[in-house]
Amino acid sequence: MTYDDSNVFAKILRGELPCHKIYEDDETFSFLDIMPRANGHALVIPKSPAVNLFDVDTATLCAAIRTVHMLAPIIRNAMEADGILIQQFNEAAAGQTVFHVHFHIVPRWEDTALKPHTGEMEDSEVLAENAEKISDALDVA
Ligand code: AMP
Numbered sequence: 001m002t003y004d005d006s007n008v009f010a011k012i013l014r015g016e017l018p019c020h021k022i023y024e025d026d027e028t029f030s031f032l033d034i035m036p037r038a039n040g041h042a043l044v045i046p047k048s049p050a051v052n053l054f055d056v057d058t059a060t061l062c063a064a065i066r067t068v069h070m071l072a073p074i075i076r077n078a079m080e081a082d083g084i085l086i087q088q089f090n091e092a093a094a095g096q097t098v099f100h101v102h103f104h105i106v107p108r109w110e111d112t113a114l115k116p117h118t119g120e121m122e123d124s125e126v127l128a129e130n131a132e133k134i135s136d137a138l139d140v141a
Pocket of ligand 1: 008017019033034035036044089095096097098099117118119135
């Protein structure tokens with residue numbers, strides 16, 4: 001599959017679509033999933049275009065996983081989660097719905113079931129509140 005820069009994450013990177021941003025550096029960008037599987041569900045994307053694991057170059061992938069590694073404990077603390085699930089889907093058959101490579105960071109609690117993948121749209125106020133919690137935790141990290 002060739003990269004199509006009309007995908008939603010490319011639009012978010014260009015500032016053409018809004019998002020609840022939590023982090024950005026030279027190579028990566030992170031924001032909250034609009035249909036979270038759990039409170040505080042975040043996405044990490046590289047700024048370079050790549051569809052998924054099959055075309056991304058190693059340096060780009062390393063930058064993305066470095067950001068996942070940095071953010072996961074901060075999100076766990078900010079959301080007071082018991083654990084963190086990392087998910088990464090490649091191709092539609094595997095559940096990929098947005099064709100710009102990304103990692104999911106999903107907070108988990110012992111007594112809380114995972115919501116379905118791309119289930120219900122979350123209220124903007126809830127996303128804003130969670131983004132603020134995570135950004136505050138990042139500021140003091
Ligand atoms: P995947 O199925 O792994 O490709 O995941 C794509 C994710 O992007 C899904 O979890 C969607 O809920 C999420 N998503 C789709 N559109 C947006 C958007 N505009 N802002 C934030 N997350 C989105």
